[in-house]
Amino acid sequence: MKNILLLFALILPATVLRAALITVETHDLAMVFTAEPDQKVIYQYFGAKLDDYSAFSIRRFPHWADTETENVAPELYLAYGGRSYLEPALQVTHSDGILTTQLAYSGAESKKIDANISETIIHLKDKIYPFFVDVVFKSYYKENVISQKVVINHKEAGAVTLGSMYSAYLPLHRNEPYYLTHFHGTWATEMQLTEEKLQPGIKKIESKKGVRTTQADHPSFLLSLGTPAQEDAGEVYAGSLAWSGNFSLSFQIDETGTLHILSGVNPFTSAYPLKSGDRFEMPEMIWTYGNSGKGEISRRFHDWSRNYNLQHGNDLRPILLNSWEGAYFDFNEQVLTDMMDDAADFGIELFVLDDGWFGNRYPRNNDDAGLGDWQVNTKKLPRGIDYLADYAHQKDLKFGIWIEPEMVNPESELARRHPEWIVKSGRREMPTLRHQWLLDLSNPAVQDFVYQIFVDVVNQSKNIDYIKWDANRHVENAGSSYLPADQQSRFWIDYTRGLYNVYERIRAHYPDIMIQLCSSGGGRLDFGALRFHDEFWTSDNTNPSDRVFIQYSTNHFFPAIASAAHVSTSPNHQTGIVSPLKFRFDVAMSGRLGMELQPKHIQGNERDFARQAIENYKKIRPIVQFGDLYRIASPYAEEGWTSLNYVSKDKKEAVLFAYSLKTHARTKYLEVKLKGLDSAKKYKITELNMVKGRSTFNGNGNIYSGQYLMNIGIYLN
Ligand code: DGJ
Numbered sequence: 001m002k003n004i005l006l007l008f009a010l011i012l013p014a015t016v017l018r019a020a021l022i023t024v025e026t027h028d029l030a031m032v033f034t035a036e037p038d039q040k041v042i043y044q045y046f047g048a049k050l051d052d053y054s055a056f057s058i059r060r061f062p063h064w065a066d067t068e069t070e071n072v073a074p075e076l077y078l079a080y081g082g083r084s085y086l087e088p089a090l091q092v093t094h095s096d097g098i099l100t101t102q103l104a105y106s107g108a109e110s111k112k113i114d115a116n117i118s119e120t121i122i123h124l125k126d127k128i129y130p131f132f133v134d135v136v137f138k139s140y141y142k143e144n145v146i147s148q149k150v151v152i153n154h155k156e157a158g159a160v161t162l163g164s165m166y167s168a169y170l171p172l173h174r175n176e177p178y179y180l181t182h183f184h185g186t187w188a189t190e191m192q193l194t195e196e197k198l199q200p201g202i203k204k205i206e207s208k209k210g211v212r213t214t215q216a217d218h219p220s221f222l223l224s225l226g227t228p229a230q231e232d233a234g235e236v237y238a239g240s241l242a243w244s245g246n247f248s249l250s251f252q253i254d255e256t257g258t259l260h261i262l263s264g265v266n267p268f269t270s271a272y273p274l275k276s277g278d279r280f281e282m283p284e285m286i287w288t289y290g291n292s293g294k295g296e297i298s299r300r301f302h303d304w305s306r307n308y309n310l311q312h313g314n315d316l317r318p319i320l321l322n323s324w325e326g327a328y329f330d331f332n333e334q335v336l337t338d339m340m341d342d343a344a345d346f347g348i349e350l351f352v353l354d355d356g357w358f359g360n361r362y363p364r365n366n367d368d369a370g371l372g373d374w375q376v377n378t379k380k381l382p383r384g385i386d387y388l389a390d391y392a393h394q395k396d397l398k399f400g401i402w403i404e405p406e407m408v409n410p411e412s413e414l415a416r417r418h419p420e421w422i423v424k425s426g427r428r429e430m431p432t433l434r435h436q437w438l439l440d441l442s443n444p445a446v447q448d449f450v451y452q453i454f455v456d457v458v459n460q461s462k463n464i465d466y467i468k469w470d471a472n473r474h475v476e477n478a479g480s481s482y483l484p485a486d487q488q489s490r491f492w493i494d495y496t497r498g499l500y501n502v503y504e505r506i507r508a509h510y511p512d513i514m515i516q517l518c519s520s521g522g523g524r525l526d527f528g529a530l531r532f533h534d535e536f537w538t539s540d541n542t543n544p545s546d547r548v549f550i551q552y553s554t555n556h557f558f559p560a561i562a563s564a565a566h567v568s569t570s571p572n573h574q575t576g577i578v579s580p581l582k583f584r585f586d587v588a589m590s591g592r593l594g595m596e597l598q599p600k601h602i603q604g605n606e607r608d609f610a611r612q613a614i615e616n617y618k619k620i621r622p623i624v625q626f627g628d629l630y631r632i633a634s635p636y637a638e639e640g641w642t643s644l645n646y647v648s649k650d651k652k653e654a655v656l657f658a659y660s661l662k663t664h665a666r667t668k669y670l671e672v673k674l675k676g677l678d679s680a681k682k683y684k685i686t687e688l689n690m691v692k693g694r695s696t697f698n699g700n701g702n703i704y705s706g707q708y709l710m711n712i713g714i715y716l717n
Helices: 002-016 293-309 333-346 384-394 413-417 444-458 485-509 544-554 581-588 604-626 706-711
Strands: 020-025 029-035 042-048 090-093 103-112 117-126 131-140 145-154 160-173 178-184 192-197 201-206 220-225 236-242 247-253 258-265 272-274 279-281 284-290 320-322 350-353 398-403 466-469 514-517 535-537 563-568 592-596 628-633 641-647 654-660 670-672 682-684 703-705 714-716
Touching: 020 103, 020 117, 020 131, 042 160, 042 284, 131 293, 145 160, 145 272, 145 293, 160 236, 160 284, 178 247, 192 544, 220 293, 236 247, 236 258, 236 293, 272 485, 284 293, 293 628, 320 333, 333 350, 333 384, 333 604, 350 384, 350 466, 384 398, 398 444, 398 514, 444 466, 444 485, 544 563, 544 581, 544 641, 563 581, 581 592, 581 604, 581 654, 592 604, 604 641, 604 654, 628 654, 641 670, 654 670, 682 706, 703 706
Parallel strands: 320 350, 320 592, 350 398, 398 466, 466 514, 514 535, 535 563, 563 592
Antiparallel strands: 020 029, 029 042, 090 160, 103 117, 117 131, 131 145, 145 279, 145 284, 160 258, 160 272, 178 192, 178 220, 201 247, 220 236, 236 284, 247 258, 628 641, 641 654, 670 714, 682 703
């Protein structure tokens, strides 16, 4: 028996070594696939980089044999057909009505795009049909991020229909529990972190809202192995789908304990016809993996986002005053210029005129009229936008303005002019949400119209520096008057593609303008939309004791430079909660600081404090916006406090934020061990935003080594 085993071991490598190894690598990561001509490509490995991958040519798990009695080996891209019964990444109805697809390897290529990015394409073809799938990886070497997407084309006799078309499939086989972290919420409580142990069966995280897709669930997740995700230890996989339409993340544990992860466009009522010769490209899934906890994962996403996703990701963001919570719809020129005077006095750098500036026949004096009619309201603003933008520039403030170009109020000239542009389900009633309907961006004429709104608004003054793009409803009763009756299911995908088409045209013509991504707060926060924007409005909820939760979760994927955080009025308009100005500033200063209130209402000591805090922010801004984030204590933990620090890339400077979230006994001190510092460097501590010069820390002004601060830490009262 021994001899036979030995013989087997000697022979096996020789036979399977014919399989080609395909690797996708970054500085620390590798994805490994094996491929043989006309056979399926096997997904072997995604994890830390190894010195030698040749062992992957030997089958790793006994149950991966492709026989009748055993389970099938995980493929690179799992199509419905052959032996697999799992939730498929791809389901196609071929032109002859056949429902199955069996993909086989037909080649691979790899090229360097630049010194940091490489692209690897693995070509697959159906074993019978002229149906082709390219799986495309881009690896970002320094950032340790890999993007993955799929491109389909075919030369069948007639159209095929794509039933499921996920962007990525990842199989993991471990004999330990899988913990899924995902993000859930609603308006004003976006991105609440939830973690659960996955059980056999399928867990799905998805959106069917079409627009405002991230207001409930989010297309980003962390997957920790063995234990719930820790900050600084343990293996964590992370992915975020760059798509602003319906999405689906599927986590299926099969009977072998293998976890099959699918991420991509939600197949829900989205069957997509594809004509012979046409190309269908799926959104990118952004991946990383680390074996030092989720802190490292977040820093990788932040670096990648600043370098490759955000617009102007390496430029400091201005501190702004937004008119919304200070004036709502109730303003005239004087109100706004007074706000600008105050903004300049506070040291603010950008003034943003929010909703309410447009509509004449149907004036936008409330949220029930005017959307769609993008002419300046001459009663409120007789000298137009140009006058206001000039005024801002004279005060050394940049100028920004709000639009919501995808939407229309029934009470508008546009709704009367173009009822056929409104998303509706045949003869069914069109439900309004926030008194508004959605324009059908699957229609190219509507895309042109929305693009032109942007152009016309920007053309109102040469001094417009910033646009806030809002979207305050989602899709209900989906349907398009533009799409043919038998192709209504294209609506969901074509809407999002239409939106991207508009964004692309805007960016081609306006590369410099700053644009904020907003959808009732963080309702459209994904890397697909973010790549056209400079920042996002994190949430309408600016109450600091809620914001620490929202910002803590959001910063798992999205960097502080893009996370707009505003100081607003107390009691807070959304929650009614009273908070000290210091708390409001301290929380907003851990993101992209702004103010959103009537600045006249801040007087006396509070005004001095606000001016000082803004000056302080200017000092710490490069560390917050360009530095590395280290989370120290989670607000979700029971201790009732939360803390984080940012460290500059050269580790010469760091800024620590710590917040108490409940009453702590006077005898208790919060022990804060900083992270990410240089042990050998000396750091002088300066407490900022002190109220009446009172310090909460008895070592203020002292010098400590990085080693001391990270291992012993400091105590806060
Ligand atoms: C929702 C946004 O989140 C707010 O900041 C504000 O712009 C309003 N819309 C305006 O209608």
